[in-house]
């Protein structure tokens with residue numbers, strides 16, 4: 001996937017800010033064949049009530065808001081991002097159960113309030129497959 005630097009920075013800042021809870025949001029961009037280019041990160045509140053430390057949930061209303069925003073920019077929702085406080089940047093079983101085929105999933109690992117790593121995973125019929133992240137843009 002290709003991602004604009006400003007969008008990536010927003011995701012990483014948000015992951016540190018919301019520690020020790022999982023942060024989440026949607027990736028707005030375009031499909032180019034099987035690949036995606038992400039231009040914006042759309043923040044959504046984590047509406048999970050009981051397990052915010054190791055679960056995230058995006059409400060249908062926020063999803064619709066993101067779609068509307070994407071449309072206004074000539075983009076689409078192409079993926080999801082979230083953080084794993086004190087856990088590695090690999091998808092959990094829970095993440096796989098909720099993933100959409102064709103979407104990209106950026107997972108940020110945050111330890112003691114600092115981002116330590118992040119990776120992007122594409123969800124296809126065989127499950128999650130890691131994809132390379134290429135950052136573009138100056139800011």
Ligand SMILES: [Zn+2]
Nearest residue numbers: 082091092095
């Ligand atoms: Zn997760």
